[in-house]
Amino acid sequence: MVNDERDSHGMPQAGFIIEHQNSDLKWKILRNIYSGPFSDVYVIADVKTETKYAMKCERQEGNARPVLKLDVMVLMATKGVPGFPQFIAAGRTHLYRYCIMQLVGPDLGRLRRTRPDRKFSVSTALQILDQTLKRLEDMHDRGWLNRDVKAPNFAIGVGADERTVYMLDFGFARKFKDADGKIIPPRSAAALMGTFQYCAVSAHSHKDQCAKDDLESWFYMAVELLKGPLPWASIDGHKNHKLIGEQKMLIRSEPKRSEFFEDVPKQFIKILELIDNTGFFDRPDYAKIRQIIYDVAKEKHITMQEPMDWENNKRMQMKANFVGELGESHQASSRLDQKEGNTNDTMDIEFELADETHLDKEETPRENDKTSSKEAKHVEKGSANTNNEATPPL
Known part of the structure; x- marks a missing residue:
């Protein structure tokens, strides 16, 4: 039996492995560093090199205003421009979309x-x-x-x-x-x-x-x-x-x-x-x-x-890192939200759907991971664009 350690909204948890189809790229989720109204952000590490990156996720369902495509489009438009995080890869599972990018420090x-x-x-x-x-x-x-x-x-x-x-x-x-x-x-x-x-x-x-x-x-x-x-x-x-x-x-x-x-x-x-x-x-x-x-x-x-x-x-x-978040972003005027919420008029990229597989194997989490002492190793396979390609699968 698989011990699926997603949260109640279907978002990934520490210990999950993000694995891309047709690629040898794999990342392990180390910890969640931000949970907001539109997305969650995690610190992840390349399984082979242990290089750390940031991964931003948003739910596939129940998200009134999907915005992750915008992050990817801007990162692609500013590729190589100083002061913009490097885009690494993007894709989706059946439950969430994700974008992997350069890890930065505190805001x-x-x-x-x-x-x-x-x-x-x-x-x-x-x-x-x-x-x-x-x-x-x-x-x-x-x-x-x-x-x-x-x-x-x-x-x-x-x-x-x-x-x-x-x-x-x-x-x-x-x-x-x-x-x-x-x-x-x-x-x-x-x-x-x-x-x-x-x-x-x-x-x-x-x-x-x-x-x-x-x-x-x-x-x-x-x-x-x-x-x-x-x-x-x-x-x-x-x-x-x-x-x-x-x-x-x-x-x-x-x-x-x-x-x-x-x-x-x-x-x-x-x-x-x-x-x-x-x-x-x-x-x-x-x-x-x-x-x-x-x-x-x-x-x-x-x-x-x-x-x-x-x-x-x-x-x-x-x-x-221990100071709370202030200054939440807003959309005001429910009368206008629906019109503004449709962001697809400027987008020509789509997420490519990935299959999921699970490994029924428990492992000890890292000391600073925000997770329980028992967590399942979870592998989510998905195709993703890398920073070498022109258009991400978002």
């Missing part, structure tokens, strides 16, 4: 909250903003909007790569350019996609988002990194997201503007003005925004090569 949201004052040093914040602005520029240049820009969706590299900031989690991404590279005209209405604290003012009014809206979200993140929690952080967006939108409008003029920009370099007022003056069909002036960041650094005698805060405090990275 910026958790790292920030490990600090006593809940903000980074100015030198670290400016270096983060330089890198994350480049990530958005690269993503936009490849025809994709992020629509959920926030610190938890950026993570640092592992080991010697810890100075690199990676963009991840593209579940709300959307193509905004057609095949000719022209910006697609806005729809008459759109669901609020993103996270209430960070989404652009236009999103609160259910307007279609554009490149400058990603930068507006990036700007709110920038202020948070520099001075700590945003002034509307305590407002329950589920109950009144429009109030958050109103608070964002108030910071554009006095007296709220002075209060908002207190403890923030005065040049950042110009950054917000540049973003606000960018039109729907305009390309944001990334270079001018980046120059302002470097002007601030020069004024403060920052070389942009200083050690990051987490480099000076190795325990900080370990502590970040």
Whole structure:
């Protein structure tokens, strides 16, 4: 009799083996590191090389808005671009879809909250903003909007790569350019996609988002990194997201503007003005925004090569793994969710179905695996695309 250690929703558990048909690739699931409303994330290891990767899974059934295809499409579009996790493989079993990618370290949201004052040093914040602005520029240049820009969706590299900031989690991404590279005209209405604290003012009014809206979200993140929690952080967006939108409008003029920009370099007022003056069909002036960041650094005698805060405090990275998740991503307006939820209009890739086999063999879990002391070794066979192929089987 097979001891099938899936959870109650059919998701894989520690000790499972992911094996691809027509391939010698095999990975063992070590532990779950995130369980969210749309997907679960695991640390896995190549059975032969013991190299660790991340695996993101979503259920085949009961998932109101499948988004894993979006992750794979963006990772494929940004293949080889610095600061985007390397795509390894993707496939599915009868119960879930999965994407295997480069493993990264803790996210910026958790790292920030490990600090006593809940903000980074100015030198670290400016270096983060330089890198994350480049990530958005690269993503936009490849025809994709992020629509959920926030610190938890950026993570640092592992080991010697810890100075690199990676963009991840593209579940709300959307193509905004057609095949000719022209910006697609806005729809008459759109669901609020993103996270209430960070989404652009236009999103609160259910307007279609554009490149400058990603930068507006990036700007709110920038202020948070520099001075700590945003002034509307305590407002329950589920109950009144429009109030958050109103608070964002108030910071554009006095007296709220002075209060908002207190403890923030005065040049950042110009950054917000540049973003606000960018039109729907305009390309944001990334270079001018980046120059302002470097002007601030020069004024403060920052070389942009200083050690990051987490480099000076190795325990900080370990502590970040125990900090809870904040800033859940949302879709607001049930009236519009159904329209926005259909992501297949931009997708030409499909998951290839895999067979499952089970081995009735128990083994002792690793010490840090989040699982019971008795777990079945479970092999799930499936075909999958690797990073050598042009189109993943998603």
